[in-house]
Amino acid sequence: MARTREFDEEKALDAAMQVFWTKGYEATSLSDLTAEMGIQRPSIYSAFGDKKELFEAALRKYTRSHASRVRAVLQKHPSVRDSFRSFFESLASADYHQHPSRGCFCINTMVELAPHDEKFEVLTREHQMYLSAIFQETLERGIKTGELQTDMNAKALAQTLVVSVIGLTVMMKSRPDRSFIDHAVEVTLSLIK
Amino acid sequence: MARTREFDEEKALDAAMQVFWTKGYEATSLSDLTAEMGIQRPSIYSAFGDKKELFEAALRKYTRSHASRVRAVLQKHPSVRDSFRSFFESLASADYHQHPSRGCFCINTMVELAPHDEKFEVLTREHQMYLSAIFQETLERGIKTGELQTDMNAKALAQTLVVSVIGLTVMMKSRPDRSFIDHAVEVTLSLIK
DNA sequence: CTCTTTTCATACTGATCGGTACAAAATTTC
DNA sequence: GAAATTTTGTACCGATCAGTATGAAAAGAG
Numbered sequence A, B: 001m002a003r004t005r006e007f008d009e010e011k012a013l014d015a016a017m018q019v020f021w022t023k024g025y026e027a028t029s030l031s032d033l034t035a036e037m038g039i040q041r042p043s044i045y046s047a048f049g050d051k052k053e054l055f056e057a058a059l060r061k062y063t064r065s066h067a068s069r070v071r072a073v074l075q076k077h078p079s080v081r082d083s084f085r086s087f088f089e090s091l092a093s094a095d096y097h098q099h100p101s102r103g104c105f106c107i108n109t110m111v112e113l114a115p116h117d118e119k120f121e122v123l124t125r126e127h128q129m130y131l132s133a134i135f136q137e138t139l140e141r142g143i144k145t146g147e148l149q150t151d152m153n154a155k156a157l158a159q160t161l162v163v164s165v166i167g168l169t170v171m172m173k174s175r176p177d178r179s180f181i182d183h184a185v186e187v188t189l190s191l192i193k
Numbered sequence C: 001c002t003c004t005t006t007t008c009a010t011a012c013t014g015a016t017c018g019g020t021a022c023a024a025a026a027t028t029t030c
Numbered sequence D: 001g002a003a004a005t006t007t008t009g010t011a012c013c014g015a016t017c018a019g020t021a022t023g024a025a026a027a028g029a030g
Helices: A009-023 A030-037 A041-048 A051-074 A080-094 A105-112 A118-144 A154-174 A178-189 B009-023 B030-037 B041-048 B051-074 B080-094 B105-112 B118-144 B154-174 B178-189
Strands: none
Touching (some): A009 A030, A009 A041, A009 A105, A051 A080, A051 A105, A051 A118, A080 A118, A080 A154, A080 A178, A105 A118, A105 B105, A118 A154, A118 B154, A154 A178, A154 B118, A178 B154, B009 B041, B041 B051, B051 B105, B051 B118, B080 B154, B154 B178
């Protein structure tokens, strides 16, 4: 047939994800992208479409891998409480000493694009709903094993935990004292009874 | 002396605040600003400095008025619990049926600029700390009047409530079911014992 | 009224934006 | 090998970006 593609599409998309994650959509230029992806503009357009489509592909890649990482952490401990503690503590310490604080790509997109673009409103909402469902399943596992109170509202608590994760992730971008985050985590975990 | 300024500086700054609040820093152009502020570019530069300085002035105006609105709501009811309920419910319903969801200007800035610009990291952090202090004072008032348990950690709970406010505000940008927000508010309020 | 000083509107700057036309390079099929 | 087809690098497109030079308009001071 013809010439074969010289670059690895997955590696290029991953590089694009890193740039968009770090700088956001508007602040990322095509020149930033070609530099980090290691390919030229026409290759980007032929492989991924325009800037918005590339961003969408990058975000989808992120949410997929993020969801599977969260699932893994929540299944790491037999105790549901330990799982959530481990989840919140990794969240708090992960980006704490890295600059700039990239936070969560999906949350960043909720703030920057969701209000002005329905596609991203839906995409980000679906990811949060998925996280909420994972949290709920985990809580229900705890109820079944007898670790958690049988009369708790697993759905409502799962939704609250999603809100807390978002709040913590965003709050960390302003670099408050470590104790601020630790207190909030501690109080939030106290909801899991 | 000389010619007097024809525009109202406060009104112009307020218009700039609305634009930046709605569109963010990067997505707002000087042309957007001149159109909404009703003045020409040289007037902006002579009165406020460059785009970043104007943004900073707009954010400072926002945080001042936001802080006083929050203070007012938290003092509206004799009962601290009622005050927080009223605060969270106004938060949940305020922007619920407006498009686009502007959320909170300070939170938007935490996501867009704080990670890349220390000035805004500090500015947004200070505002969150101030909110946390208001929350804490309100909780301590409740302890004094006997409405709340005397052994509660007012500081830790105030910080948790700040995190919840941020989480709720950002979550609403993806327009989840109303019940999602209501559940999270209900569970969060249950922390105020 | 004249002079001085500041604000204003217009129009422009170089730089950068997202996106593409085009032709050389490369690879498979025949 | 030659032809066909796709990718690649370069170089460019018009549009828009943030910011400014310039001179006219306006208003107080003498």
